[in-house]
Amino acid sequence: MKHEDKKMDTIIAYAKRKGFVFPSSEIYDGFAGAYDYGPHGVELANAIKRHWWRDVVNTKHNVYGLDAAIVMNPKVWVASGHVGGFSDPLADCRTCQNRIRVDKELGKLGVEADEKMSEEEINTLFDKHRAEITCSSCGSKDFTAARAINLLVKSNVGDFSNDNSNPVYLRGETCQGIYVNFKNVVDSLHPKIPFGIAQIGKAFRNEISPRQFLFRTREFEQMEMQFFTKPGDDDQAYQDWKQDRWDSWKSIGISENNMRWNQHDNLVFYAADAWDIEYKFPDYGFDEVEGLHMRTNYDLTQHSEHSGQDLSFNDNGDKFIPHVVETSIGVGRMFLAVLSEAYDEEQLEGDDSRVVLRFNPDIAPVQVAVLPLMKKDGLSEAAKEIFKDLAATFRTTYDESGSVGKRYRRQDEIGTPFCITYDYESKDDGMVTVRDRDSMEQERIAISDLTEYLQKQIK
């Protein structure tokens, strides 16, 4: 099926039906801006995170991992500028009280606007285009003025006042945990500059209108890496990381036809350059999935000033505050891109058709399914032995219910790249049938060679 023919509603319904993504607390009518990963979804999300960690941390000699706490001293968020200025412009529909994000509505009209504009700037644009903006819920055009709403989510962790007068914040981005640990990493590992610190973890934002499924949620997971360089070396590092991240999207299975770069026109005052990788989602069109930013020495300087700690780097007597190249992705957005890319409805011979998820075998929730041809005559027992063997190396499942044809289709539907069938001949020749998800072709492989064979296919 052509990418252009895919429908997001179909993919969302499919993701629920097949155990990938469920609405949060659905039996209580759900909770806006939160989703749960089901049994196949959690495997896919974990595989995506492993792929990122391997590309960004494990295969780089100078990038170190970290896992910082979600709750931090609230001063962190004052220093980072989030308490003062982490906001989106919101307007209410006066007829039905529905809320809109004014910058996004203006964006849909092709008007350059974003959350970094002042209230005054955004309202000037809003007033100019009010006649073209309609409430999606009731059709009215009667909106209040836009006002900046802070996105930080407050918590009462450790606050025993009755009125939550000493709130802490659930982190609005994971990278602040990296900046506040910069000195700890330098003092404990003594890295040479340049080096990076990476982490994967939950972040929270009080998004005004969570929408588009996993694309914009209030609780989400980020994969972020800050690469610290000497001043002046950040430009080359930025070019290198841009290439690296682009290649990583390709290697996870996204076609270059469905990706593009978008440079920010309106930079925050401290940034030297900022580009997003955008993915062409079915129905939604191109939108941001990853941000790569040149953040100069802003964050470390802020934290130095607010904490009173010296966060400079001493490079053989040459002392400076490092410059930062950042890459930031939401796991949910990458998940949605990967799922959209993999989803395929295939017309087979005659009237037959199938839904198949063409995941890269490296990230498929189930990589190998072991199926006995029949449940009897000792075939199950022998197949279970193979399952046990393969499960030590691959994400493997075992299925003996229904006809083999039906079982193949079930595995296609969740994107399992290889099905292994143990049949009557296997008993005599020590071989099994390996069926390929995409070509549906089958070949006989010796049981003793299976692990090596599959390892070659699942890189």
Ligand code: ATP
């Ligand atoms: P947007 O303009 O779409 O709100 P942003 O520019 O605020 O995004 P960043 O702060 O740069 O996003 O966050 C980095 C990455 O984190 C984004 O590229 C995206 O993948 C992810 N992300 C940000 N906000 C959300 C969210 N509400 N839900 C899911 N993922 C998100």
